[in-house]
Structure formats: C-alpha cells, structure tokens
Amino acid sequence: MKGYIISLALSGFAAAVPLSSAPLEERATASVVTTLGTVVGSSALGVENFAGIPYADPPVGNLRLRPPQRRTATLGTFDASGSGPSCPQFFFSTQGDLITQVLGNLTNTPFFQTVTGQTEDCLTMRVQRPAGTKPDAKLPVLFWIFGGGFELGSTQTYDASGLILNGVAQKKPFVFVSVNYRVGGFGFLPGKEILADGAANLGLLDQRMGLEWVQDNIAAFGGDPTKVTIWGESAGSISVTDQMALYGGNNTYKGNKLFRAGIMDSGSIVPADKVDCERCQDVYDQVVRSAGCSGSQDTLQCLRSTDFETYRKAASSVPGILSYTSVALSYVPRPDGVILPDSPDVLIKNGQYAAVPMIIGDQEDEGTLFSLFQSNVTTEAQLIDYLSTVFFQKASRSMVAELVGTYSPALSAGSPFRTGILNNPYPQFKRLAAILGDLVFTLTRRLFLQDAFNANPNVPSWSYLASYDYGTPILGTFHGSDILQVFYGILPNYASNAIQSYYLSFLYTMDPNNGTSIAFANWPQWKGGNQLMNFFNDHSTLLKDDFRSGSYQWLTKNVDSLHI
Numbered sequence: 001m002k003g004y005i006i007s008l009a010l011s012g013f014a015a016a017v018p019l020s021s022a023p024l025e026e027r028a029t030a031s032v033v034t035t036l037g038t039v040v041g042s043s044a045l046g047v048e049n050f051a052g053i054p055y056a057d058p059p060v061g062n063l064r065l066r067p068p069q070r071r072t073a074t075l076g077t078f079d080a081s082g083s084g085p086s087c088p089q090f091f092f093s094t095q096g097d098l099i100t101q102v103l104g105n106l107t108n109t110p111f112f113q114t115v116t117g118q119t120e121d122c123l124t125m126r127v128q129r130p131a132g133t134k135p136d137a138k139l140p141v142l143f144w145i146f147g148g149g150f151e152l153g154s155t156q157t158y159d160a161s162g163l164i165l166n167g168v169a170q171k172k173p174f175v176f177v178s179v180n181y182r183v184g185g186f187g188f189l190p191g192k193e194i195l196a197d198g199a200a201n202l203g204l205l206d207q208r209m210g211l212e213w214v215q216d217n218i219a220a221f222g223g224d225p226t227k228v229t230i231w232g233e234s235a236g237s238i239s240v241t242d243q244m245a246l247y248g249g250n251n252t253y254k255g256n257k258l259f260r261a262g263i264m265d266s267g268s269i270v271p272a273d274k275v276d277c278e279r280c281q282d283v284y285d286q287v288v289r290s291a292g293c294s295g296s297q298d299t300l301q302c303l304r305s306t307d308f309e310t311y312r313k314a315a316s317s318v319p320g321i322l323s324y325t326s327v328a329l330s331y332v333p334r335p336d337g338v339i340l341p342d343s344p345d346v347l348i349k350n351g352q353y354a355a356v357p358m359i360i361g362d363q364e365d366e367g368t369l370f371s372l373f374q375s376n377v378t379t380e381a382q383l384i385d386y387l388s389t390v391f392f393q394k395a396s397r398s399m400v401a402e403l404v405g406t407y408s409p410a411l412s413a414g415s416p417f418r419t420g421i422l423n424n425p426y427p428q429f430k431r432l433a434a435i436l437g438d439l440v441f442t443l444t445r446r447l448f449l450q451d452a453f454n455a456n457p458n459v460p461s462w463s464y465l466a467s468y469d470y471g472t473p474i475l476g477t478f479h480g481s482d483i484l485q486v487f488y489g490i491l492p493n494y495a496s497n498a499i500q501s502y503y504l505s506f507l508y509t510m511d512p513n514n515g516t517s518i519a520f521a522n523w524p525q526w527k528g529g530n531q532l533m534n535f536f537n538d539h540s541t542l543l544k545d546d547f548r549s550g551s552y553q554w555l556t557k558n559v560d561s562l563h564i
Helices: 097-104 161-169 192-197 202-221 235-249 278-290 299-305 308-315 344-349 380-391 397-405 429-455 482-487 494-509 549-561
Strands: 029-034 037-044 047-054 076-079 124-130 139-145 175-179 223-233 261-265 358-363 461-466 531-535 540-544
Touching (some): 029 047, 124 202, 161 494, 175 202, 192 278, 202 235, 235 261, 235 344, 278 308, 358 429, 429 461, 461 494, 494 531
Parallel strands (some): 037 076, 139 223
Antiparallel strands (some): 124 175, 531 540
16 A cells, blocks of 8 residues: 555655755845844845744743744844744654555655754744845735644745746736744643733744734835735644734734735634633643643743753643544644634634635545544444544534534545545544544635625635545545645646636735636635635636535534534
8 A cells, every 4th residue: 555645746846945055155145134134045046035034032941931022133144045943843653554654655745844953943034035126126925824733834844936936927926924933832832821821822923923024024025014915724724814813803013904815725713712721721731741840839930941852842742633633733722812812713703803805715635634543433433432522522422423413424425525435444534534624624614704704794705625636545635735736836737827826816916816817717706606616637617615514504503512
C-alpha cells in the first residue's frame, strides 16, 4: 500500500523557496524605510522578500503567556533577507501502518512541513511584493494567516512569489503580508488561571497586532492600508472569522478599518466553551504537571519562569490534532469575555462582528485526514460513544445518536464522497469522515453564511466546494490539499487558474467576477439561491448548497450543545 495513497508528483514545491545563504552584501537587495528603521530584503526572479521583521517585543521570560507588547525599539538597519524565525511548534507523533503510510505521502504539503529556527522570539512579519514597487504605488494588500490546527505553522512555509507574479501578469499587482503568531500552548493555553490573568487567545492578539503593523508600515512597502484583505486556510481561515468577531466586531485601529474583505479556505466558526471550561482546565493542569509546577503557589508564573525546553515539552503533553482525539483540539480560540466576548457562532448570529465582503469554501472531503486515527471505531455504537466522549460532552448520548442517524451507514454515502464502497480502511471510517468534515468545516460554513446573511443581508458573500483532487485514495479532496493548487498553483490547470483569478479580482474590487477573464464562469453570490461554485481540475459548475440537509437541520437546532 505504500506509495499508493497519493501520487501528486509535487516533491519539494510546497515548501518555501529557499533563500540565499550568501552574505547580504553579495545578494540582490531591496530596502524600505519603516517607522522603526531601514529593512533590507532580498530580490530574486521579480519578487522582493522581507522576512523576520519584528512587530512585537520577544514574548520570552516574564512576557511568555502574556499579550504581545508592541515593538518600539529601533531596528536600525535590519537584515530581512533570510527566511525569518518560526514560533515553537506542537509536533505530532503517529503510530500504525495506515497512518504512517498516509502521512508519509503528505509530507510535501505545508501542513506537515518541518520549519526551522524555532524560537519564542518569533513575532515577526514577512512582506513580499513585485520587484521595483515604489512607496507611492498604493497596491492592495493580501494579509495571510497560516493554518495548522492552532498547533503548527510558520510564515517560512508560504512563499507567495508565484501568486505575486501571477498578479503582475494579470495587471493586478499586490503586496503580500504574512504574520507569525504563537501556536499551541504558547498562544492558546486555556484554564481559569489564564482567564483571570487576561492571557487568553494570545495567538489572535498576535494576528491583530500584525494587522496594526500593516496600518503603520505597509505604505512604505507600496501597499495601501485601506485596501487590506485578510486570507487564511484551516486554522488561518477560522482566524479570519475570529478577527471579524474580535472585540465584538471592532476592527478599527487609530480610527481606520484594519481590513475591508476576507477569504476563508476551510474554516469559519468553531463553537467553543469558555477559556475556563472543565476540559480547558484539564489541559492547563496537565501542562502544569508536565512542567513540574504543580506544587507552585502561582502555577502560571511558574510556567513563565521555567526554561524553554521544559515548557515546550509540557505544552506538547496534551493530545494533538493528528491523534485519536482529532479536531477536538486542546488549543483553540475560546471566549474570554473581552477578546472574544462570546462563542464565535453566537457573535455572528447576533451581528457582533465586522461584516465585510467574503469568499468562503471547503474541500469536498474535509474529514478524511482527521479520521485516520480511530481504527477501533468499528460499530455505530462505538461511533456514538466516540463523538459523545471526545467531542460533544454537553450533548446527551441520544442527541449524538440522532446526529449519527442523519448519516447513512452505507459506504457509498461516506467520505471520500462519490467513491462507492471503496476507500474505507476500517469500519465507520467513511461515516466518521463525513461527520467530522461537516461539523468542523462544510456544514458549519453553511450555518455561518446563513447567520451572516440574516445579520447583514446587504454584505455580499461567495462560497465554493473544491473537488479537484477527486480520486486520491483514502483521502479524496482532503483538508489542506487546496494549498498546493490555490496558493502555489503547482498544477497549472483550470482549478488553479480559475481560483487565483477570482481571488485577485476580489482583492482588487471585493467582487470575484469584476475583472476576471470571460473564460471563467460568473460566480453568483451565495444569497442568490444559496449556490456554490464547485471546482474540478478541468472545469467548474454551480452546485446547490443543500446537500446533507437532514444533518444540517440537526446542526442548526443543536449547535449550542456542540461547543468543544
């Protein structure tokens, strides 16, 4: 079976393009004068790159597990020609032949890339732009938030050179900005101690300070701070929604809007309990025990004062995303009453969010990747028990049984969809994959769109379903596979060309159709009949957003019981 799972012939393309290790004086350079100093970047193949630009003080020592502190110290002349640092990662371990084989074939996707230079001193920005961009260019800005389950990810992994050159070719040049933010136990540690200290959702605050840095500095790079579109994938996509909902929808800074539009690839609302919930406290207590801080009178201060490696290992002692507990995440944005005043689903429904034009969509088989680790779930009863105990502890077993009952036990009905009786490595795999994909991504997207439309019917939105990796054994069009096409355009087929063209038009005009080639079909707003653009590798078609309606109706009635 090894080598059978995926044969995309993509070796090496998904990683960030290596930057030169030659001395700075020997490289082609570009320089920009910012509010804190002169930033010197590299220039190659028509793109200028500025990486590792600090936007906050290093969150180390007593600043660990605290909100970011805006950098005020001068940078002097700063070498931004390298790849920049990475925040500490929450790595995963795998066991079992199937898991090893599948994940072994996914190591070329950014979700699984090993990053270098991990350090707590990681709150930095990366800026890329077309070579020769002048300070007065006033180009639109695409602000990227990486994914990785709020446990992994770095700006290192995402080189936007291809996108930028495509924009130049379409006469739609833009400035690309990506933000490093704290992940795992460094950025999203829960617990009552965290809540009392005002130290919740630090990763979201990092992102927000990155957006504020753009307002203060992007004009020097030739960007227009009034034309910022925030874009993310997976946890980054969820973060886009959270940035809309932060502070109940207040997205202003110095009297200006931080962003004017959003693009969300695979993720929107994550209904979540408060930072001090019971399962949240279990995570905090486990980290404290692993760090040797249980006997301390002030366990949070103990976590701040312990050495880096001890804390890193302690923060990694709880279940990760690629494990049996799957997307019942240990580290996730949670309501704290201030930064996130309530669960994001509640904030959207109440209109307490920054309503901006948006594109949002999913991969057809979002749940397959997260259903590889539960091979002991072989009966319907075990499936109900698994969902009840791992995910929905507030829902009664009968409620979860009702949910499971909305999904047919027939193999032909499960995910990867449209594959008949194939691709079911263990009993209940395809059914579990369908449920997890829907509840975390696909059907919550529909709920998000409907609630946003009800709250702000005049704000446009467009939605899609990606099916261009149909036929990938076991995984189908799996979560994260869009990065290869949408971000990198590795296979220059219809799907890549169409989606990048729509996104560039949206970046410029907040309408994916305005300025897009007539070679691509008109993409109707979601509210105009609740239609999706369904992308295949060689064409697209419109799809009514009413599939699995029974499961969706159950979700809308019971969302309050589904908080993780």
